[in-house]
Amino acid sequence: MKLRNLTNLIRPTIATIGTFDGVHKGHKALINHLIDLARQFDQTPVVIVFEETPKNFFLSKKIRSLCTVSEREKLLNSLGIENIISLRFDKNIQKLSSDEFISELVEKIGIKTFVLGSDSKIGYDQSGYEELKNNYPNIKFIKFLPKKNKGKIISSTLVKEAIEKGNCEETKKLLGRFYNIKGKVTKGNNLGEKLGFPTANLIPSSKLVIPKDGIYASIVEYNDKKYYAATSIGKRPTFEKNGQRIIETFILEFNKNIYHKKINVHLVSKIRDEQKFNSQKELIEKMNEDIKNIKLILDKKNLL
Structure with a gap:
């Protein structure tokens, strides 16, 4: 696994992971929480970003994105995130277990706190919050509850549905722009x-x-x-x-x-x-x- 875009990273770190497609209001809430915790724990915030959804690795018809990789990084920068690790989901990452993935983060970025979405899964063994918390006592795992709009979880899929319907007003409510x-x-x-x-x-x-x-x-x-x-x-x-x-x-x-x-x-x-x-x-x-x-x-x- 190649961890790119790392320069002069100050350890220890607090990290989160995801595709962050579109950097919508749900993502912004997670990033703001990450930054608040980073200040509280005196750790450096890091965002690990998949260049495109890992689902595309398994699909012949690819899922379209809401923005380019460079646009996404600019949006994350605008929220106060300087340290972004870009990952391309490939065969090497697909074969990693959660133990191998977490060990890489400990070695490469000195991770001490990992903020996870409620449905986040790590590694081919698909370890979630409970398994990770029990398996890695030296790392603090924090579950972030998703932000909702009209009772629905704000997701990139929900944003795409609004866009594909031509509903600009609903799109703006979900994206924040x-x-x-x-x-x-x-x-x-x-x-x-x-x-x-x-x-x-x-x-x-x-x-x-x-x-x-x-x-x-x-x-x-x-x-x-x-x-x-x-x-x-x-x-x-x-x-x-x-x-x-x-x-x-x-x-x-x-x-x-x-x-x-x-x-x-x-x-x-x-x-x-x-x-x-x-x-x-x-x-x-x-x-x-x-x-x-x-x-x-x-x-x-x-x-x-």
């Missing part, structure tokens, strides 16, 4: 420009969760500035029968050339499903109506 899609603007067929709505086109990553097809009120970040935007996710059924799924963003009151530049699209509210129109005129009329609605929605939220 709007779901965002980052990417480099690609050259399209200039269809939007011909209609009077030049768009910044993003090709969605096959590894990341993409919201339900439709039109979204959104905020675009570019060069540290924020702009109102109308974002379309879908296959453009008015013009193509079997089109590629694409994300198109019309940035309001914006006329810069941003081809091959990186933008960050924050999805604020889904205003309607994707539709097939009978004519370009009908589509343009609907787009003008969409933009009026989007301005009203974003003005009320005062996001700029």
Whole structure:
């Protein structure tokens, strides 16, 4: 097992482990608890992160993520975590017993306290809180009870369900922020420009969760500035029968050339499903109506 991203680590340590996909409110509560305990015990907080869910090791159809590895590390950094160990779940880790895994943590990072989620299991023998507590008297194991929203445990799966339904408001409640899609603007067929709505086109990553097809009120970040935007996710059924799924963003009151530049699209509210129109005129009329609605929605939220 290779423990990466370790520099000048001060021992002893208090650690937790997980995928932390999306770093949602449940994760934030766990991280805050870890930091509080670190101060209380005078130990260095460490977060051990699987680069992707270990389930993907066993699946042919991979589970999509809520964010990239680098985005996740930045989110953890923003919560006060400096020491992050990135692990790629592979055959070597799969073969480790809980005893071998814990022994590695003792040797490599001097772990003294291990904060576990209520359903955390370690090693191929799937040792949980009770077994670990009994087997390693020199390490303090602490069980963290999960945070709930409307009686449901906040999980990455719950967040993904909200995103895939296009429920931006519920997503924000679970994540603590709007779901965002980052990417480099690609050259399209200039269809939007011909209609009077030049768009910044993003090709969605096959590894990341993409919201339900439709039109979204959104905020675009570019060069540290924020702009109102109308974002379309879908296959453009008015013009193509079997089109590629694409994300198109019309940035309001914006006329810069941003081809091959990186933008960050924050999805604020889904205003309607994707539709097939009978004519370009009908589509343009609907787009003008969409933009009026989007301005009203974003003005009320005062996001700029």
